[in-house]
Amino acid sequence: MCRTVDLHQAVLAKNDENALALRGYLGDRGTVAVNLLSSPGSGKTALLEQLLGRAVAGGTPAAAVTADLATENDATRLARSGAPVQQILTDGLCHLEAGMLQRRLEGWLPEGTRLLFVENVGNLVCPASYDLGETLRVALASVTEGEDKPVKYPAAFGLAHLVVITKTDIADAVDFDREAFLRGVQQVNPGVPVLETSARTGQGVDALLAHVLRCAAGDETHVPVLARQHERYLHSHGPGDGNGHGQPRGDGQAQAHGDGPAHSDGDGHVHTAGHPLEREHEHEPGAERSPVRGRTP
Amino acid sequence: MHELSIAVAVVEQVEEAVRAQGRGVETLTLRIGELAGVVPEALDFSFGLATEGTALAGTRLLIETVDARGRCDGCGREAPTGMPPVLWCAACGATLTLLGGRELEIVGVTLTDGPRDGKGPDDGPRAAPSGLPVHDEEAGHVPHR
Ligand SMILES: [Zn+2]
Numbered sequence: 001m002c003r004t005v006d007l008h009q010a011v012l013a014k015n016d017e018n019a020l021a022l023r024g025y026l027g028d029r030g031t032v033a034v035n036l037l038s039s040p041g042s043g044k045t046a047l048l049e050q051l052l053g054r055a056v057a058g059g060t061p062a063a064a065v066t067a068d069l070a071t072e073n074d075a076t077r078l079a080r081s082g083a084p085v086q087q088i089l090t091d092g093l094c095h096l097e098a099g100m101l102q103r104r105l106e107g108w109l110p111e112g113t114r115l116l117f118v119e120n121v122g123n124l125v126c127p128a129s130y131d132l133g134e135t136l137r138v139a140l141a142s143v144t145e146g147e148d149k150p151v152k153y154p155a156a157f158g159l160a161h162l163v164v165i166t167k168t169d170i171a172d173a174v175d176f177d178r179e180a181f182l183r184g185v186q187q188v189n190p191g192v193p194v195l196e197t198s199a200r201t202g203q204g205v206d207a208l209l210a211h212v213l214r215c216a217a218g219d220e221t222h223v224p225v226l227a228r229q230h231e232r233y234l235h236s237h238g239p240g241d242g243n244g245h246g247q248p249r250g251d252g253q254a255q256a257h258g259d260g261p262a263h264s265d266g267d268g269h270v271h272t273a274g275h276p277l278e279r280e281h282e283h284e285p286g287a288e289r290s291p292v293r294g295r296t297p
Numbered sequence: 298m299h300e301l302s303i304a305v306a307v308v309e310q311v312e313e314a315v316r317a318q319g320r321g322v323e324t325l326t327l328r329i330g331e332l333a334g335v336v337p338e339a340l341d342f343s344f345g346l347a348t349e350g351t352a353l354a355g356t357r358l359l360i361e362t363v364d365a366r367g368r369c370d371g372c373g374r375e376a377p378t379g380m381p382p383v384l385w386c387a388a389c390g391a392t393l394t395l396l397g398g399r400e401l402e403i404v405g406v407t408l409t410d411g412p413r414d415g416k417g418p419d420d421g422p423r424a425a426p427s428g429l430p431v432h433d434e435e436a437g438h439v440p441h442r
Contacts, residue, residue, distance in 0.1 A: 003320075004405060004406070004407050004408075005314070005315060005318070005408060007310075007311070007403045007405045007406065008402060008403070008404060008405070009310055009402065010402055011303055011306055011307055011310070011401045011402065012303070012306065014306060014309075015306075093302070094299055097302075125299065125334065128334055129299060129334050151381040152381070154332065154382055155332065155333075155334035158384070186385070187381070187382070188383075188384060190384050190385045190392045191392065225367070225392055225395055226382075226384070226395060226399060
């Protein structure tokens with residue numbers, strides 16, 4: 001006869017504990033971690049080079065940790081920005097875990113670092129499951145990857161606080177279907193801001209850095225539906241943060257437009273409009289949602 | 298695929314939880330939500346590798362899957378989100394609150410009658426699944442393709 005033992009433990013409980021500890025460690029130092037997720041070849045490193053360079057030039061102490069299965073090429077590239085950079089070699093592991101990041105930061109993370117960019121392993125599946133103690137999770141996709149990326153990888157895009165489109169300088173050349181992409185993003189993560197960037201032309205990079213800084217200051221929060229219920233720690237913004245429950249839809253988005261760039265076709269357009277059913281709201285007086293480009297009345 | 302990492306985490310947690318029982322584990326039940334980002338078949342395969350040479354060798358893995366459901370913040374309508382999920386309400390357009398579907402939980406185990414049956418070595422360090430690198434406490438695995 002068998003005996004049953006009830007356990008009811010979260011499988012990733014250990015990582016979540018490590019992430020919570022790491023979040024506290026970073027919070028004590030005034031450092032905000034930004035976890036960057038994308039597939040290989042999305043242009044994450046090129047964009048990060050630009051971000052680090054501009055942060056340093058603008059007087060924001062920034063640092064980066066970049067994770068790869070092998071080679072230190074990315075760290076070498078990023079170090080040219082002048083920011084402190086560390087490489088984590090995962091020896092084949094397809095994602096970062098909080099404990100790995102913590103071990104890398106201890107004894108290295110420079111005092112006074114405001115922004116810590118964490119370039120996760122190039123992979124949209126596995127990294128999505130691991131909280132790294134970050135305040136801001138950014139999912140990136142390049143215009144060459146196909147419009148259905150967000151729905152193919154719902155956890156990666158669904159748990160993001162911000163979605164960034166990269167390589168937009170070649171969007172027309174590759175017939176990027178922006179509307180379909182945005183629709184997919186809003187399907188898995190209603191209300192998430194979307195920024196368009198090009199590391200080559202520099203388009204959108206300043207807007208992205210400004211957005212990151214607003215998030216770091218706690219001035220802007222987006223709470224993904226997927227993160228609302230189960231993750232006790234994931235995507236919390238540190239002690240005392242009140243987000244995550246009962247937040248009326250639109251709070252975050254409304255703030256996104258306060259000091260954001262003009263809603264022209266130019267740089268840094270923050271898309272926050274949702275799915276087709278929301279279109280009617282865009283016509284309401286005082287609606288603070290920005291129209292998805294191409295859907296403007 | 299991160300299912301091997303997950304399987305290793307499961308094995309470690311369960312080994313620790315049942316160590317004091319002095320008995321083998323017959324079945325181990327996991328609850329996995331549709332939106333947990335885990336492929337049950339891959340996890341089942343990984344579990345076989347992860348238990349090799351551990352106190353859980355020979356344990357049968359049972360996986361309960363949970364469909365994702367959401368409730369509309371606007372009109373209160375409850376419905377499955379589908380997969381890939383649609384996280385806004387088809388009726389009124391408001392955002393949903395997720396009621397379930399992201400579970401990744403060890404539910405529990407059943408123990409064998411007597412001491413474990415020796416399908417794996419009882420003592421000594423746990424061997425890595427052959428051919429896979431090991432670093433820190435985690436077994437390595439290949440990136441998702
Ligand atoms: Zn509704």
